[in-house]
Amino acid sequence: MADDNERSFSAPRGTNDLLPPESWRWQATTRRAMDSFALAGYAPVETPLFEHTEVFERGVGEGSEVVGKQMYTFEDRGGRSLTLRPEGTAPVVRALLEHGLDRGPLPVKLAYASAMFRQERPQKGRFRQFFQVGIEAIGSDGPIVDAEVIEVGWRFLRDAGVEPRLLLNSIGHLDGSCRLGYLDRLRKWLEENAETLDEEDRDRFATNPLRTFDSKEPATVETMRSAPVITEHVCDSCRKHFEAVRASLDDVSVPYDIDPTLVRGLDYYTRTAFEYVADGLGAQNAVGGGGRYDGLSESLGGPPLPGIGFALGLDRILLARPASEGDDAPVQAFVVALGAEAARAAFRIVTDLRSIGIGADMDHSGRGMKGQMKGADRSGARYAVIIGDDELSAGEATIRDMTSGEQRPVPFAEIARSVGR
RNA sequence: GCGGCCGUAGCUCAGUCAGGUUAGAGCACCUGGUUGUGGUCCAGGAAGUCGCCGGUUCAAAUCCGGUCGGUCGCCCCA
Numbered sequence: 001m002a003d004d005n006e007r008s009f010s011a012p013r014g015t016n017d018l019l020p021p022e023s024w025r026w027q028a029t030t031r032r033a034m035d036s037f038a039l040a041g042y043a044p045v046e047t048p049l050f051e052h053t054e055v056f057e058r059g060v061g062e063g064s065e066v067v068g069k070q071m072y073t074f075e076d077r078g079g080r081s082l083t084l085r086p087e088g089t090a091p092v093v094r095a096l097l098e099h100g101l102d103r104g105p106l107p108v109k110l111a112y113a114s115a116m117f118r119q120e121r122p123q124k125g126r127f128r129q130f131f132q133v134g135i136e137a138i139g140s141d142g143p144i145v146d147a148e149v150i151e152v153g154w155r156f157l158r159d160a161g162v163e164p165r166l167l168l169n170s171i172g173h174l175d176g177s178c179r180l181g182y183l184d185r186l187r188k189w190l191e192e193n194a195e196t197l198d199e200e201d202r203d204r205f206a207t208n209p210l211r212t213f214d215s216k217e218p219a220t221v222e223t224m225r226s227a228p229v230i231t232e233h234v235c236d237s238c239r240k241h242f243e244a245v246r247a248s249l250d251d252v253s254v255p256y257d258i259d260p261t262l263v264r265g266l267d268y269y270t271r272t273a274f275e276y277v278a279d280g281l282g283a284q285n286a287v288g289g290g291g292r293y294d295g296l297s298e299s300l301g302g303p304p305l306p307g308i309g310f311a312l313g314l315d316r317i318l319l320a321r322p323a324s325e326g327d328d329a330p331v332q333a334f335v336v337a338l339g340a341e342a343a344r345a346a347f348r349i350v351t352d353l354r355s356i357g358i359g360a361d362m363d364h365s366g367r368g369m370k371g372q373m374k375g376a377d378r379s380g381a382r383y384a385v386i387i388g389d390d391e392l393s394a395g396e397a398t399i400r401d402m403t404s405g406e407q408r409p410v411p412f413a414e415i416a417r418s419v420g421r
Numbered sequence: 422g423c424g425g426c427c428g429u430a431g432c433u434c435a436g437u438c439a440g441g442u443u444a445g446a447g448c449a450c451c452u453g454g455u456u457g458u459g460g461u462c463c464a465g466g467a468a469g470u471c472g473c474c475g476g477u478u479c480a481a482a483u484c485c486g487g488u489c490g491g492u493c494g495c496c497c498c499a
Contacts, residue, residue, distance in 0.1 A: 013490075065497050069422080087499085116499080121422075123493065132499060214497090264498090281499095288499060313499030338457065369457045377459040388457055402459070 014119075014128025022318075024328035026131075029160060029317060030113045033133040036156040040148065042111035042135045047091040049115065053081040058299050059090030061267025070118040084117035087266065089293060089309055090300070092136050097302040106139030107307070113314070125281045125316045134290070136309035141294060143241050146272045146308055147248030153288060153310045154254050157276055161321040164276040164287060166255065169262035170242035171210075172234035173270045174295060182233040183209055189228055196223045213261035229260035238271055245272055268293040272308060278320040287320055288312030330380025331359035333419040335397075336372040338388035345387055349397070349415060358420055377402065383419045 011017055018026055034044060053073050060067050072084035085091050092110055095101075101108045113133040122128060135152060137145050150166065157164040172179035190197070190205045190212060197205075197212070198220040205212045213224055234242070249256055256274075264273050275289035290310025297305035333353055337346035346362045353360035361379055363372040369388075376384040386398040391409075399418050400407045410418045 010490075070497085118498080120497070121495095122491085126498075130499065134499095211497095266498095284498070286499060311499060316499060336458080370453095370455080370459075371451090373457095373459040375459085384459080386458075390457085398457095400458075405459090407458085 012128070014122035016127060016129070021328055025318060025323060026314065028327045029314065029321070030131075030133060032160060033156055033312070033314075034111060034113055036159065037111035037133075037135050037152060040109075040135075040152045042109045042137075042152070045092060045095065045110040045112050046114065047085070047088075047095050047112075049117075050082045050084050051091050051094065053083040055090050055094050055300065056083055056086060058301075059093065059268060059296055060087060061299075064267050066118060066266065070120050072117045072119055085114075086116055086118045088112055088114060088116065088132055088134050088311055089136060089266075089268070089307075090296065092309075093138065093293075093296050093302070093305075093307065094300055096138055097297060097300060097305075102139055102297075102303065102305055107137045107145060108139055109135065109137050111135045125284050125313070125319055127315060131314035132288075132311040133314055134288075134309055134311035136307060138297075138307035138309075139305055141241075141292075141306035143244035144248050146241075146245040146292065147252065147254075149290065149308050149310060150245075150249060150256075150272075150274055151252055151254050153276060153290070153312060157278075157287065157312070157317070160317060161324055162276075162278050162287060162317055163320075164278050165257065167259040167262050167275045167277060168246070168249075168256040169231065169259050169273045170234055170238055170245075170271055171230055171263065171269060171273050171291075172238045175235065178235040178238055179230070179270075182228070182230050185228055185233065186210070186230075193223055193227075210263040213263060224261075231258065231260045241271060264289060264291055266293075268296040268299065270294045274310070276310075276312070278316075280320045281316050284316065286313075287316045328380070329359065330382075331361045332381060333358065333360045333383045333385050333415075334376035334379045334381035335360065335362040335385045335387065336369065336376055337362060338369060338386075342387040342389070342392060345392065345412075346385075349385065349387075349412070353416055353419070356416060356420070358416065360419075385415060385419065 038044075053071070056067050056071060062068065066086050071086050074082055076082055092112065096108055096110075111134070113131065115129055116132050117129050119128055120126070135149060137149055154164060154166055172182060174180060186209045187205065190209055194202050196219060198215065201212050201215045201220045210230075212220065213227070215221060215224070231242070246256075262273055262275060264275075269291040271292040271294065273289075273291035276287045277285040278287045279285070281287065288310055290308065292306065292308040294306040296307060297303060333350075335346040335349050337343040343362075350360040350362050361381070363375050365371070367375070373384065382402055384400040384402055386400060391397050394409070396409045396411045397415055398407050399410045399415070
């Protein structure tokens with residue numbers, strides 16, 4: 001809309017203004033996530049919104065769709081190529097390496113809630129600026145860490161009111177005896193069966209054979225039913241690791257479905273890959289996902305340092321999750337003041353209440369009693385504290401219970417006790 | 422990056438097909454009915470470059486073209 005008129009603006013395509021009351025839900029959900037992650041020992045981390053472009057090129061992989069065509073990349077005044085982060089893992093690993101956190105106790109467990117940026121066509125549940133909450137456990141390849149990370153995400157989603165289904169797979173590690181060997185095998189198999197594949201998929205499997213499993217073309221779907229699956233072709237070490245991850249998930253009663261076709265879009269994933277799916281997300285069904293990235297540290301020039309993590313799309317959580325109590329933060333008391341002198345008294349009262357942790361608000365628009373009572377109602381306050389000339393001379397306020405409509409006089413000094421919870 | 426659908430008050434939409442007096446409704450907002458009492462009701466008020474640009478026409482919200490935006494899907498992903 002704001003194309004040729006400098007007085008009229010709109011937010012850039014694919015971005016959103018987050019306004020009340022939705023912003024209350026957004027904030028409550030973010031807090032719940034970080035609290036929930038903290039319970040499992042994941043400390044908050046915040047990295048820059050932009051990084052040297054190389055961090056993503058080398059970390060996420062130039063072959064990925066994200067790096068190849070979705071990054072917001074720009075040159076700063078010093079001629080450096082910078083990129084608005086399209087995902088959270090590579091920056092966290094970069095920060096950890098830069099500050100030597102890997103020389104302390106391992107694994108390093110970190111959690112974030114941050115904005116990400118990808119330039120793609122917006123649709124339901126997909127924006128150019130979007131928010132992710134996620135955790136990373138870096139420095140251990142023990143299968144119980146995998147189970148822990150997966151369980152933390154699964155439990156948070158359930159507590160938040162999303163009913164996630166967990167899809168699980170192992171995509172092996174980058175070695176001829178494992179994933180690379182499987183990829184060769186799959187590629188050969190695809191070539192042998194090319195006749196029965198959809199035309200578009202025939203072109204695609206050369207660059208990324210695993211993607212063929214995601215095809216929605218009926219012919220391809222049918223053919224792929226008998227294709228060799230990665231789970232059965234990973235090396236012994238990866239197979240045992242995967243079995244151990246599953247055993248630990250069973251131990252803590254986290255239900256999952258093995259999906260041998262689950263492939264993730266970022267190049268750094270190894271071994272365990274998982275996705276949380278839910279309904280109500282439009283064309284998408286993933287509310288979040290993650291996996292192991294045992295080679296990422298080395299791609300960024302660090303030492304061998306295995307890691308695993310997940311990212312959940314906050315916008316998608318909000319789509320999949322019903323509104324619930326406690327998402328907003330209504331004030332407890334709303335002070336209605338009649339006249340200038342009463343307004344000054346009201347300001348002292350709301351300040352006193354706030355200083356002892358009781359949510360309090362007052363009218364600032366100079367409206368009459370009726371308007372202010374309306375304001376008290378809208379604020380969601382449980383009590384209206386009314387102060388007029390009568391109250392001022394008596395040294396007490398009239399406190400009205402907004403639910404029952406009962407009113408009683410309370411000395412100024414005792415207001416906090418009366419409206420406190 | 423590609424395709425379908427859609428842009429009319431803050432919001433949800435009617436009106437567009439068959440162009441024609443001051444462009445409507447509901448919700449929300451403000452005021453009054455109630456000189457100091459919200460949530461119900463009644464009355465009134467304010468609020469719109471009909472996304473934008475151009476074309477056709479005596480006349481365009483309405484028809485045509487373009488453009489921007491939204492939405493849904495493809496690709497891919499959170």
